[in-house]
Amino acid sequence: MRIHRNDAHTFSARRLATTAAAVAGALALTACSGGGSTGTGGSATGGDGTVTVWHYFTDEQQVRLMEEYKAMFEAQHEGATVENVFVPYDQMNSKLISAAGAGQGPDVVVFNGAEASTLALAGALAPLDEHWDAFADADQFPDSVIHEVDGTMYAAQGYVNLLGLWYNADILAEIGVEPPTTMDELESAMAQAKEAGYQGITLSGLPNSQGEWQAYPWLTDAGFTYEAPDAGALEAGLGRVRGWVEQGWLPQESVNWDQTVPFQQFAAGGFAFAANGNWQQGTAEADAQFEYGVVPLPVGTDGKVYLGGEGQAIGAHSDDPELAWDYLEATYFSTEGQLLAPEIVGSIPSRADAAQDEVVTSNTLLAPFAESIERSGANYPDGVVPAEAVADLQLAMGQAWSAVIGGQRTAADAARGAQATLEGLLG
Incomplete structure (x- = not known):
């Protein structure tokens, strides 16, 4: 396949809709959840109105996606602020675990999804079962993008990558x-x-x-x-x-x-x-x-x-877990938020409805990745x-x-x- 960076995307909607579903079906990752919403900058738990989000992105487009999510959430939640904090990839786990040991840490963490078990077992992620059970759109997410350790849900993925x-x-x-x-x-x-x-x-x-x-x-x-x-x-x-x-x-x-x-x-x-x-x-x-x-x-x-791809979770010691969940629900886990991922970065949405949107199905650059998912896709990390x-x-x-x-x-x-x-x- 040959394509110029300015060419129109013409890949068959029917085929990519099928293969996007295969993304979800082939992926063996586990889950996140969230809770109630206040719709304002504060919350019922008395946080400071700021959602601190730790991430390790250096790629310009991935950083741009984070900024788009910040703007989206702040526009929807008057008085709330999102603070995106860069943490080097090779320091993310150690800093999260160290912060959790001191009873501190971010409200939201965007991390290598394969390391959910490491972070959960170290006490750096909050259990999110109650939030996920109350999430109206939870049925749009396949089990393959849910991160679970010992029967408890800790993170979900808003997109998949390979x-x-x-x-x-x-x-x-x-x-x-x-x-x-x-x-x-x-x-x-x-x-x-x-x-x-x-x-x-x-x-x-x-x-x-x-x-x-x-x-x-x-x-x-x-x-x-x-x-x-x-x-x-x-x-x-x-x-x-x-x-x-x-x-x-x-x-x-x-x-x-x-x-x-x-x-x-x-x-x-x-x-x-x-x-x-x-x-x-x-x-x-x-x-x-x-x-x-x-x-x-x-x-x-x-x-x-x-x-694989990044998992999104609430930090174990978030000072406002309700507002943190509101952020995840409005950005990574919403249809609108997930459609920004293929448009800006090229990641494949994890929601069934978003994966079938034209922004995905008309994109020829995603076709080879979808083909690879069907032919060679493997669980990350390996299930054994x-x-x-x-x-x-x-x-x-x-x-x-x-x-x-x-x-x-x-x-x-x-x-x-x-x-x-x-x-x-x-x-």
């Missing part, structure tokens, strides 16, 4: 290749792009959960699974991506890149590909001065792509990982991924170390 293969159509046209559908085609295209003076691919090589998120498709393509982890398959997957560095297709400095920086690099025009998400649609439209498109990650029949082991597993795998890309460890050594850790975590 990785695809973005490509620079101008570069591919220049070197005479089609968007790749297999790993061999991808590597051949990167080699030809390098010969033509371009770089191959951008991705995140951070030694944390972002790295594990990016590593998962390539590792599973090599036959690795958490259900039956095998050091040989893990070595093969890690070794392949290290080979990309050695061939000059992937910059070694990607070990310092979160998921925002790689796409900025791609949008600048010097790379043929970017392994990145549907949420980068707004950045592509704003920054890319070339034709671009997306295809599913070419991970074959064995490869899997995580289905115990809730208490998720954070440690993500860290161990992210560190192995980053160390191999950066050349600090060989693929064989990193695979053996990660395998030993996994055996302890997975039993």
Whole structure:
């Protein structure tokens, strides 16, 4: 598929409505809830009228979405104020847990949905069952976007995200290749792009959960699974991506890149590909001065792509949980709020009604992501990982991924170390 950043979106409404429903059905994430509304800046619980929202976004379009939600809520709730507070991704969990230990923290937190169990078990999130039970539109949300730990609801997702293969159509046209559908085609295209003076691919090589998120498709393509982890398959997957560095297709400095920086690099025009998400649609439209498109990650029949996104929850020590719920209900969980996500960022709404809106169904850039959901979508985190082991597993795998890309460890050594850790975590 080829598309220019200013082309009209023409994807079939019927097909994407079906696949958007598959997003919800395939995703295995869990839940959030909320409570009563006052309609004013204060609340029945005597808060200060300010909703403090912690997030880790650095991407311009994701920050813009947060600002749109702020404006939307303040317009609907006279006297209320929303304060968006940036917390670096790699500090979010520790700061939330530390604040909760001191009886403090934000009113609302927007966090990596896969870490709901970590934060809930640490006492950083408020149970939200009562709010969700009273929420009139709760039936619009599939169980797959609900975050639950030990039978208690803690967070829900207002949208879902996953990785695809973005490509620079101008570069591919220049070197005479089609968007790749297999790993061999991808590597051949990167080699030809390098010969033509371009770089191959951008991705995140951070030694944390972002790295594990990016590593998962390539590792599973090599036959690795958490259900039956095998050091040989893990070595093969890690070794392949290290080979990309050695061939000059992937910059070694990607070990310092979160998921925002790689796409900025791609949008600048010097790379043929970017392994990145549907949420980068707004950045592509704003920054890319070339034709671009997306295809599913070419991970074959064995490869899997995580289905995830941010969870939204109320902080365990919010000074106004009622107003915090009002914020969530009016923004992330409302039809109006969810339709801003595909328009501004490119994220897929989690509500059934919003997922079938024309802003989603007419968007051709979302079609490859929907196809990937049907073909390769995987629960995030993997359902075989115990809730208490998720954070440690993500860290161990992210560190192995980053160390191999950066050349600090060989693929064989990193695979053996990660395998030993996994055996302890997975039993």
